[in-house]
Structures are given as structure tokens and as C-alpha cells.
Amino acid sequence: MTNHVRKGSLLAIAGLLASVAVTGCTGGDSSAGGGDPGGGSDKPQEAGLQLVDGKYDPPVTITTVRRIVSAAEFKNGETMDDNVHYRWAKDKLGIEIKNLWSVKDTNGAYATKLKLALSSNEEMPDVLFASGSVAQMLIDSGKFMDVGELFDKYAGETWKKAMNEDPSVWYEFTRDGKRYGIPNLDYDYNNDPVLWVRGDWMEKFDLEAPTTLEDYEKMLEAFTNGDPDGDGQKNTYGVSTGLKDSYSDSFGLGWVFGAYGTMPGFWLKQEDGSIGYGSVQPEIKQGLQKLKDWVQKGYIPQEAGIWDAAKAGSFMSAGSAGTFSGPYWSEAYPMGDLEKNNPEAELVTFPLPVGPDGKSMHYGRHPYNGAIFINKKMKNPEIFFTYANYLFDHVADPKPGSEFENGWAKGYDWDIVDGEVTYDLAKIPGGGVRVFFYSLLEHGPRIPSQNLQALVKIAESGKAETPYEKIWGGFVPPIELQSATDVWDSREFSVKSEFTGGTTPTMETKWDYLKKLEMEKFSKIIFGNDPVESFDAFVEEWKAQGGEQITKEVNEWYQSVSR
Known part of the structure; x- marks a missing residue:
């Protein structure tokens, strides 16, 4: 599972998906004044802090x-509170990172603790990371x-260039034209699904790669x-999936709806330029009918309606199903035990099948996973930029011969084992750990376009050349080079x-009910007796109970941030 921190949430790996905290500089040593936020920067150094x-x-501090x-x-x-990265920051940058508190994030413990701190008016740290609500x-x-001006003034060119790959990452944290959170960048396409298939089962039935839904149905049959x-028993299924919480996440079957031209759970651009909610578009009916047919034919387990991704992945890894859709790293999570349970099993991946008219849409998400917030009481916010700029300049894409050429920390x-650099955590003396978890930037500095393209390049050339390619190519298994290529080849269908x-204001009181209404109706149609x-x-x-007003508010918001 350690491989899986790459997702953009690996964790969620479990989970993908997440909120981390980071905070900044209120300590006595940082109260003197401004400073140059990037070693070697040409910005003038203000009086006070000395670099x-x-x-x-x-x-x-x-x-x-x-x-x-x-x-x-x-x-x-x-x-x-005391680790190799924190010691590095103090030794290299003269920045001592002090945690006011930390918490093992089980069942959303971090978000709960932050909410309690806010509601009780506790003193906030200088810099912290948060996501979602x-x-x-x-x-x-x-x-x-308002961190927008700070970012424009202090962020280095590497960081700014990475941020500009998708300027919409700022939208979630923008109010009245002001930017209140610095998006914590993640790798693009990191959670886009591909089709995972039991290659040994394909060979048994002499099946070709399924490129259309029609091909895929033959495989399911x-x-x-x-x-x-x-084993002589009728105890296998065509596909394992978890639809308990969503019909559109990266582990689900949203792409089946996408084959007909829309995606449930997504707000999508309409032909007239407005934003519409995918779950109420007429094309949804075709996807509902298709999934209902698959359930009735026994291709999908009846229990899939109450399964989450972890359960669906374990069902696949138990050898009970032949296909699964999920991100390029899904063989590690949630299908981690497939080869252990089935030593003869062979996994292969393909781009997701397209619809009858060649249409295709699948889950994608903007390349960030929350934001960094800076306390108004922080006297020297440029200190955080000194730290982050250094990571983006030296760690995100390390140079040959640099201190980070092989990774974060030897x-x-x-x-080096037997004279060779290894990234295999099991081979590192004393056991290896992923140091990027300790960074104030969740999972470290990430350039959105970098990861997937590096994996594709390695897959095409058969070798890693740059330090970054050697690092990431050093701890991804061969199947992920193929699955990453499948993601890349189908990126035009990512939404x-x-x-x-x-x-929005109406979402505050109506959205939970509307989501419950949606999930119940979809489930009753697909797994129950309700007609399409x-x-x-x-x-x-949906429209009468607040959906129409919410759509209006969503469009007003979109116009306010995109103009």
C-alpha cells in the first residue's frame, strides 16, 4: 500500500482522499520582519530576518x-514531531517546524479536531492544510x-509554473476575487480509472481487449x-464494483453513464455554456438501463449496491470477479491480495470501453487536494514560501548530482544495497518509509503534468533517465507502467x-436530502424493481426540492470565479 500514496489521495488510499495540516511561523524568531523567500531569489530582502x-x-520557527x-x-x-525531514529543514533552511498538535487521521479525526478548534476559538497555527468543508x-x-498576493509576490517560478497548468485550482478557495487558500497541487490524472481484467481468464476464452460496451458485455458474459x-461452480461475476456512496467515483461505474454522454455527481458544461448537474441529465437513463440489465443478468453482484471500494477490491482479489475499474495503482489498493490469493492470476489493463456512438467520459479531478492557509497573525509568511520554493525547485524535479537526486533521505x-540504488522499502536496512508524508506540502511538491508522463516515457523507452523517472520508476511495478499508459491514452475522455x-446557500439546507434522493432512486432502479x-x-x-435553485447558484458562482 505504500506505493499508493501517489494517488492523489492515495489515501484515501484508502481513501483517497484527504486533508492534511500544515502551519507556519508565529515563533519569536520570526517576528522581526520580511525575508527573501527563496535562496538565490532576486527579490530584495527586507530588513529583519536574515538569509x-x-x-x-x-x-x-x-x-x-x-x-x-x-x-x-x-x-x-x-x-x-521529530523526524528526518524536520531536522533537514532546520539544518538546511534554518526553519524549525513545530507541531502544535498532530492526530492519526482515523474516521476523519483531523477534520473533527480542526472544526472543534475553530468552534472553541482556539489559537490557530500560522500555516495549515485543509480540504473540503x-x-x-x-x-x-x-x-x-488573502494569500493570492503573497503567492504572486513570493512564490518561485517553478511553483508558479506548476500552478498555472490548471488555473481553475484556485476557484474553490476564491471569494469575491480574493484567494484565501494556496491549492496543494497533486498529479493530474492520478485518479482516472482504467479497466483491470483477469488476463488469464481472457486467455481461457480467447477474448480480445474490449474497446466498446458491446465487447465488454461479451467479456462479462x-x-x-x-x-x-x-471449479465447476457458478460463483464468479463479470465485474466487481462498490456503489454504496457514489455512482461516479474513480472506483465505480460512472464511465458506463459516460459512454452515453454524461456523468452522475458531476457539474458539467452544457451546450449553452451553462453548468448542469450530470445526475439529472436525460442521458442518465441509458446508463441506468445498462446497469440494471447487467445486474439482472448476474454480471454485477447484488451486494455491490452496499459495497465500498475496499470491499469491491477484496472481492476482485479473492478471485470472484473478472474485471474492476479503478486508478492506475489499483493493483496495490484495493486489490492488494490478488496474486497472494491466486498465484496463477494475471492482471492486465485497458482504456475504458466507449459507448455505441464512440462517446466516453470518465472520472477525473482537478490536480490539487486541498489548500494551505496562512494565519493573519503570522508576522512573516514569507518563511513558508522559502520552505515551499526550495522543495519545488529542488525536490519536485531533482537534478543529477543534487542532494535529492535519489530521493528525500538515504x-x-x-x-544503496549491493552497490545499487534501491527504492524497495523492504530492502532498505531497517525498513524504508516514505519521507514525503512528513512534508508541510501533503505528499511533497508535485508538478501536475509530471508523474503520468514520466511513467509513460519509461514504459515507451524501457528505461528511466532523469532522477525523477528513476525515483518513481524505482517503486512502481511493471503493471503500473502499462496502466498509466492506458490513462494517458484516454485522457481526452477525462472530465x-x-x-x-x-x-451554495441552498446546498447548506437541501443538498444532503437531494443526494440521498439521488442515491435511493439510482439504487432502486439498478438493483430493485423501479422502472427506468x-x-x-x-x-x-429534484428540481422542485431545491435542485433548480442550486443550479442557479452554481452558475452564479462559476461566473464569479471564471470571468
């Missing part, structure tokens, strides 16, 4: 709070700066009724929700 060869002298994700591990007795609460609190595991996420603005025609009455009720 000597890129290092604050005397040292300064930056405070933060931390979420500890389940995949984060420590060695040598270290903790989130908590990020909106931080903006509403009035305790955090064979895997369901052809006894692919050869003996932690890489080492991202156009609405990222938290909640009942979808029309659902749409009318």
Missing part, C-alpha cells in the same frame, strides 16, 4: 498542525489571509457464466466537475 546562503540565521495518514510510517524512533470553514472564520476459475526512502465552490422511466419523476422532484 545567509539560503538559510535563516538565526533560525526561525514555523508552527503547524498535522494529520497523520494511515500509510505514514516512521523509523529510528522518529515521530511526526473544513477549508470553507477556515475561509468563513476570517482568521486567514464469459466471466459470469463460463466458469473461468474452472536510509529512509532510498539506499472534471466544473463546480468546486464548497456549498421513474427517473423522470425523480428529476422533477
